[in-house]
Amino acid sequence: MTKHFTDLSGQSFDGFTVEVDEARQRGDIILDRGDYNTISMGQRDELRAAFEALDADPRVRVIVLRAIGEHFSSGGYIRGFLEASPEHVSKLADNIAAPARCEKPVIVANRGYTFGVGFEISLACDFRLVTPTTRYALPEQKLGQIPGSGGSARLQKIVGITRTKDIVMRSRRISGQQAYDWGIATEIHEDDQLEAATDKLAEELLAFSPMAQRTAKKMLNQAEECHLQTAIEVEGYNYSRLRQSDDFREGVLAFHEKRAPKFQGS
Template sequence: MANIAKLLAGRAQHVLQVAAKQPQLAPRFFASAANLEYIKHEVTGEKKNVAVITLNRPKALNALCNGLMLELSQALDTYERDANVAAIVITGSEKAFAAGADIKEMQSNTYSDCIMGNFLNDWTRVARCQKPIIAAVNGYALGGGCELAMMCDIIYAGEKAKFGQPEIALGTIPGAGGTQRLTRAVGKSKAMEICLTGNMISAVEAEKMGLVSKVLPADQLVSEAIKLGEKIGTHSGLIVQLCKEAVNTAYETTLQEGLKFERRTFHATFATEDRKEGMTAFVEKRPAKFSNL
C-alpha cells in the first residue's frame, strides 16, 4: 500500500510539473476533473476546438443561482486561456435554456444586502469573455436566462424557444442587462413592451426583432451552433478577438467613436503576421495558415 501511495503521489507531482510548464492546458485539466454541480462542459467539433458548456439544473429549469454562475465563470476562465479553443457554445436543455434567476435564493435579500454585496456584479463574466460565445437557446430563456443569452455574441434559437423579461410581475425589474441590452438589440418600443408587460415572445418574433440570429429545429440547434463555432475557428483567433471588440464598441459607443476605434483596429492588424498571411494567401489563391501572431 505504501508503494502504491508513493507511486500515485509521484504521478500527481508529475502532472503538476507538466501543468506548470503548460499554463494554457493546466486550467483545462483541473476544470475537467472538478466535481461540477450545475454545469457540464466538453470540447467538441471535428478539430476539437469548440467548447460546449451546458447548464445543468434540470429540476429548476436551469434557474441561475450563484453556484451555477460561479461554475460558468470558472469554465470560461478555462476555455479563454486554452489556445486550442476557438469559440464557446452555451446551451441548456430542450425544455429550458434558463427559466430565470433562482427566486428562492434572492427572495430574502434586502436593499442593504444588494448594495453592500454588489448583487449580480459577478454575473457578467460571459460579456467579458474575449472569445466568441454562441448561445444555443431551446425552451425558456426568461429573466436572467434571457439576459445571459444577450451577454453572448450570437444567439441561435430552437423553434419552440421563448424569450422574455417577466421581472415586472415579481415587483422588480431586470438586473443583469435586460433593460439595457434588450433596448439596444430590439429598440425602445419593443423593449418597453417586453419589460413592462412581462410577456414572452417566440423564437420567430425574436428573430424578426433582431434579438436572434437564426431559428432552427430543436434537435439541430446545438450541432448548428458548433458548426458556427468551427467556421469562426477557421480564421485567425487574434483577428477574431479584435473584430469582436470592434463590434462591441459599436454596440456601446457613438458612431464617431466607433468609427475611429474600428479604423485604428484595422490599422493595427497590419502589424500582425496573420494579416500578412491572409492577404498573401488570397493573392496566391491558396488557403491561409493562421498562427495567431
Template sequence: MRTASANALSVHLLDELSQLLTTVATHDDIYVVVLTGDGEKAFCAGADLKERQTMNDTQVKQTVAKIGALMTQIEQLPQPVIAAINGVAFGGGLEMALASDIRVAAKHSKLGLTESSLGIIPGAGGTQRLPRLIGIARAKELMYTARRISADEAYAYGIVEYVVPYAELQVFTQQLAQEMARNAPLSLRQIKLAVNQGMQTDLTTGLAIETLAYSRTLYSEDRLEGLAAFQEKRAPHYKGR
C-alpha cells in the same frame, strides 16, 4: 447545467460559470464559444428563486450583483459568443443570451424578461441590452408586459438571429461557429472589440477605435498567412498570432 431546475442560476452555478469563462478568456486556441443549456426544456430559467427564498436582503443583493457580473463577463469575453437557446430563456436566462453576440433559438423555445410579474425589474443588463438590440419602445413593451414570446416572435422582434428545429440546433450552431473559426482569431477578437466599444460612442470615436483594432492585426503572423494563402490559392492556417 442543472436540468432538473431548468438550469436556474444558483450561486454555485454562477461561481462555476465565472471560473470557466475566466479560463476560456485566456485560451488563444479557443476561437468561438457556444453557450447552451442541458436538455431540451430550458436554456436558463433565470435566477434560482427557490434558493433566493432562503436568502436575506444582503445575500439577495450579492447574488443579483453576481448575475450581472457574469453577464458582463460573457459580453466582454474576447471570443465571439453564440447562445444556442435550447428551451425557455426567462429573466436572467434571456439576459445571458442578450450578453452573447449571436443568438440561435430552437423553435419550441420561449423567451421573455418577466421580472415585472414578480415585482422586480431585469437586473442583469436586460433594461440596457434589449433596447440597444431591438429599440426602446419594443423593449419597454416586452418588459412592461412581462410577455413570454415564442422563438418565431423573438425572431420577428430581432432578439434572435436564427430559429431552427430543436433536432437541428446543435449541428446548426456548430456549423455557424466553424464558419467563424475558419477566419483569423485575432480578427474575430478585434472585430468584437471594435463593434462593442464603438457602438457605445459617437461615430468619430468609433472610427478611431476601429483604427486601433485594425492596427493590432496589421503586423500579425495571421495577416501574413492570410496574404500568402490568397496568393497561393489555398486555405489559410491561422495560429492566433
C-alpha cells in the same frame, strides 16, 4: 513560454458541467439542472469563473453555452433573491456579463423557456441560435421587480426602447421566430437541428484568424458605447494594428495564391 490553463472538465459545478474538446478547439458550458435548468445564486459566480477559465485556455478557440433538456433555463431560483445579501445582489450583472467580456466568440443555443437570467446571459453572448420552441422573457415585473443582470439594458441596445418596454413592462414572452425577426437571434433552426447548427457555426468561426476575431469582438463592443465618429476612429486604429499582423499577411498571400489561409493567431 509555457501557457498555463485550468482544466475544468470533470469538475463538479452547481447546475452545469464544462467540456473541453481540444480536437475541435471548443469549450462547452452545459446547463444541467433538471427540467427547467434554474440558475442559483452560487451558480452565477461559478459560471463567471468557467467563462474566464475557458477564455484563458489556449486549447479553446470558441466557447458554447447550451443546455440539457427541453428548456434552456426558466430563470433564477426565485427565493434566492430574498436570501442573498445586498452586496451579492449588486454583482449579479457583472457575473452574467462574463460572455461579453470573453475575448473569444461565444455562441449560445436556446430552446424552450429562456427566461430571466437565462435570457440575460444569452444576451451577453455574441451569437444566439434559437428554434420555434424558444420563448424569451424578462418576467421580473410579475415579482414586483425589474431585470437585474443587464437584460433590459442589453435588449434596448438591440431592439430599441419601444420593443424593450413592451417586453419588460408587460413581462411579455416572445417566440424564437419573433426574436429572429427583431434581430435578437442570429439564426433560427428547427428544434432537432439546433445542435447541428451550433456545431456548424463553431466550426465556421475556426476558419478565421483568432487575432482578427478577438479584435472584431472588442471593437464592436466598444463601438456600441461610442458616438459614430469615435467608433470610426476605433475601427481605424484596430485596422492599422492588424495591418502589422502575420495573419493579415497570410490572408493576403492566400487570397492571391487561391488557397485557404493558415492563420496562426499572431
